Amino acid sequence: DGGITQSPKYLFRKEGQNVTLSCEQNLNHDAMYWYRQDPGQGLRLIYYSQIVNDFQKGDIAEGYSVSREKKESFPLTVTSAQKNPTAFYLCASSRTSGRARETQYFGPGTRLLVL
Amino acid sequence: AQTVTQSQPEMSVQEAETVTLSCTYDTSESDYYLFWYKQPPSRQMILVIRQEAYKQQNATENRFSVNFQKAAKSFSLKISDSQLGDAAMYFCAYQIQGAQKLVFGQGTRLTINP
Numbered sequence: 001d002g003g004i005t006q007s008p009k010y011l012f013r014k015e016g017q018n019v020t021l022s023c024e025q026n027l028n029h030d031a032m033y034w035y036r037q038d039p040g041q042g043l044r045l046i047y048y049s050q051i052v053n054d055f056q057k058g059d060i061a062e063g064y065s066v067s068r069e070k071k072e073s074f075p076l077t078v079t080s081a082q083k084n085p086t087a088f089y090l091c092a093s094s095r096t097s098g099r100a101r102e103t104q105y106f107g108p109g110t111r112l113l114v115l
Numbered sequence: 116a117q118t119v120t121q122s123q124p125e126m127s128v129q130e131a132e133t134v135t136l137s138c139t140y141d142t143s144e145s146d147y148y149l150f151w152y153k154q155p156p157s158r159q160m161i162l163v164i165r166q167e168a169y170k171q172q173n174a175t176e177n178r179f180s181v182n183f184q185k186a187a188k189s190f191s192l193k194i195s196d197s198q199l200g201d202a203a204m205y206f207c208a209y210q211i212q213g214a215q216k217l218v219f220g221q222g223t224r225l226t227i228n229p
Binding site: 031033035040041042043044045048050056058059088090092101103104105106107108109111 | 119148150152157158159160161162165167206208210212215216217219220221222
């Protein structure tokens, strides 16, 4: 079955710690995205990648970093510089980027909590 | 500013009845797509229906249909014959052609009463 997987489902971060959220897709999509969802709010874009070895900041990139070494994988690191990391993180992918006709499909999400 | 407004934080409907969720948006662009996503308790975002702004005909997907009023910048979702499995948060969103991101509203929580 084609789809997007995210791991872990729950992640706990200690003060000053960097943590990495995994996102893998087997849809052969070129574009991948990371969104953040806070309670009672819609999603906001953190980073996106249009192609391997390329990525761009979204609206709320401060305190986050990404890499795109493989087409299938787009991990997100939440650094210690992110002062309010508690949120639900959703990864998405689409065949290409910048073309609104290409629907973005979402993974199941990772819930990040701060200890 | 690009915004999406869902004015109904919560809605409820009796099973088998029809319910309409409201959405308005603000963009000066003319080429864009509109979407309704469903987020059930599992929290995975699932595409329900989408509408191309240049198409006047309203999109339909089985029990789901939209009322797209481009001049009014309104994009409501109608769910017919509501089922218990329709209970979820529903998010309205749009994406401008050439842009990377979806712009989301704050969501409407839909409850289905048996």
